[in-house]
Amino acid sequence: MRRRVLILGSTGSIGTQALEVIRARPERFEVVGLSASSNAALLRRQVEEFAPRYAALESGEAGSLAGLGAEVLSGPGATALLAAVPADVVLNAVVGFAGLAATVSALRAGNRLALANKESVVAGGEWVMELARKGALIPVDSEHSALFQCLEGRRREEVDGLLLTASGGPFFDLDASRLAGVGPEDALRHPTWRMGAKITVDSATMMNKGLEVIEAHHLFGVPYERIRVAVHRQSAVHGGVLFTDGSAILHAAPTDMRLPIAYALLYPERLPLARPLPFAGERWTFEEPRNDLFRCLPLAVAAGRAGGPYPAALNAANEVAVRAFLDRRIKFLQIPEIVEEVLEVVPDFGPLRDLEAVEAVDRWAREEAGRRVRARA
Numbered sequence: 001m002r003r004r005v006l007i008l009g010s011t012g013s014i015g016t017q018a019l020e021v022i023r024a025r026p027e028r029f030e031v032v033g034l035s036a037s038s039n040a041a042l043l044r045r046q047v048e049e050f051a052p053r054y055a056a057l058e059s060g061e062a063g064s065l066a067g068l069g070a071e072v073l074s075g076p077g078a079t080a081l082l083a084a085v086p087a088d089v090v091l092n093a094v095v096g097f098a099g100l101a102a103t104v105s106a107l108r109a110g111n112r113l114a115l116a117n118k119e120s121v122v123a124g125g126e127w128v129m130e131l132a133r134k135g136a137l138i139p140v141d142s143e144h145s146a147l148f149q150c151l152e153g154r155r156r157e158e159v160d161g162l163l164l165t166a167s168g169g170p171f172f173d174l175d176a177s178r179l180a181g182v183g184p185e186d187a188l189r190h191p192t193w194r195m196g197a198k199i200t201v202d203s204a205t206m207m208n209k210g211l212e213v214i215e216a217h218h219l220f221g222v223p224y225e226r227i228r229v230a231v232h233r234q235s236a237v238h239g240g241v242l243f244t245d246g247s248a249i250l251h252a253a254p255t256d257m258r259l260p261i262a263y264a265l266l267y268p269e270r271l272p273l274a275r276p277l278p279f280a281g282e283r284w285t286f287e288e289p290r291n292d293l294f295r296c297l298p299l300a301v302a303a304g305r306a307g308g309p310y311p312a313a314l315n316a317a318n319e320v321a322v323r324a325f326l327d328r329r330i331k332f333l334q335i336p337e338i339v340e341e342v343l344e345v346v347p348d349f350g351p352l353r354d355l356e357a358v359e360a361v362d363r364w365a366r367e368e369a370g371r372r373v374r375a376r377a
């Protein structure tokens with residue numbers, strides 16, 4: 001049976017790799033819909049190649065998608081609308097908080113969600129997980145796909161904790177004085193993965209690992225004190241489950257996002273996309289994170305533990321600060337500074353029980369962070 005898939009964020013790093021998987025095995029998939037933010041030219045080429053029933057564009061030249069046989073959804077909210085179209089699986093590969101509405105829409109429609117957009121789970125927290133419990137969510141983030149695979153068929157009461165590995169990013173060996181001078185071109189040189197700009201900067205600050213700790217806490221229901229992070233420069237081991245008898249089951253795979261993407265799209269089947277690692281001759285190292293220098297990881301864990309509006313505020317402040325860093329309006333070390341300052345002034349937002357409530361926190365934190373960026377620019 002061909003899986004009917006919707007790819008949200010089809011023009012990005014995850015989206016294009018998902019289409020590579022589909023291109024390699026066209027007999028296994030039917031692309032029902034594709035969506036992008038503003039890259040109409042690439043979306044048009046994708047529509048020409050994959051002939052989906054729907055094409056969605058949030059902003060930009062939607063007129064250029066006309067005449068291809070696809071129904072065009074355009075304007076703000078087009079992606080979330082597409083996410084509710086009946087499908088076997090929806091891949092959410094949108095970047096940032098903008099992906100939350102689509103996550104909610106897919107889950108509410110009863111669609112299975114292959115989730116790359118970690119910001120949805122970070123900002124939406126328990127409330128999104130309640131929606132996910134009613135439907136089905138398969139993680140795409142490499143560490144969470146690893147954990148998902150290690151947990152399959154295990155007795156939950158025998159799980160003692162989780163291990164997330166971090167590459168350490170391009171700056172792990174630098175000292176504070178050198179870190180102060182790094183620019184976007186340095187941060188965008190990830191040592192092991194090729195990814196979109198936002199997540200690549202998050203990897204360099206270690207915010208990516210902080211977001212992933214929160215993501216793991218919600219996806220797998222494991223308390224923060226039982227989630228460990230180890231810096232593993234080789235990015236061969238992606239995660240592991242620690243058991244009460246002292247055993248650990250680790251997941252190792254090539255640094256190739258097509259594997260977790262394909263696993264989530266065709267779950268529980270595996271596609272022969274790559275060869276296993278050679279193992280013999282490899283050297284693997286596991287180190288403590290440098291929390292004194294890379295403040296985003298402990299800030300994120302503290303926000304996760306605080307709960308309520310804190311993770312959404314952390315995420316929004318980070319998105320604003322990363323954008324400003326990429327635009328050279330602030331320095332690298334000002335990213336954690338701004339995030340920390342915003343977290344210090346989070347007011348009481350009451351319980352976050354719907355999208356509007358989470359969006360209110362996001363808006364507030366963006367304003368707070370934006371003011372702090374302008375003060376430094």
Ligand SMILES: NC(=O)C1=CN([C@@H]2O[C@H](COP(=O)(O)OP(=O)(O)OC[C@H]3O[C@@H](n4cnc5c(N)ncnc54)[C@H](OP(=O)(O)O)[C@@H]3O)[C@@H](O)[C@H]2O)C=CC1
Binds near residue numbers: 008037119
């Ligand atoms: N890249 C990777 O290897 C990994 C990524 N992830 C996560 O996956 C998600 C996507 O990352 P990545 O592919 O790197 O990001 P990219 O920046 O490469 O791509 C983002 C995609 O989202 C679309 N998009 C941006 N804003 C909106 C919006 N407001 N509404 C709808 N679509 C939008 C973009 O469209 P357009 O091109 O038109 O701007 C693009 O298709 C992130 O949450 C990231 O953390 C997780 C693990 C690994």
Ligand SMILES: CC(=O)[C@@H](O)[C@H](O)COP(=O)(O)O
Binds near residue numbers: 142199208209257
């Ligand atoms: C591929 C993937 O899942 C990324 O989230 C990756 O883990 C980023 O690498 P870091 O370990 O450097 O954050």
Ligand SMILES: [Mn+2]
Binds near residue numbers: 141142143144212
């Ligand atoms: Mn990851």
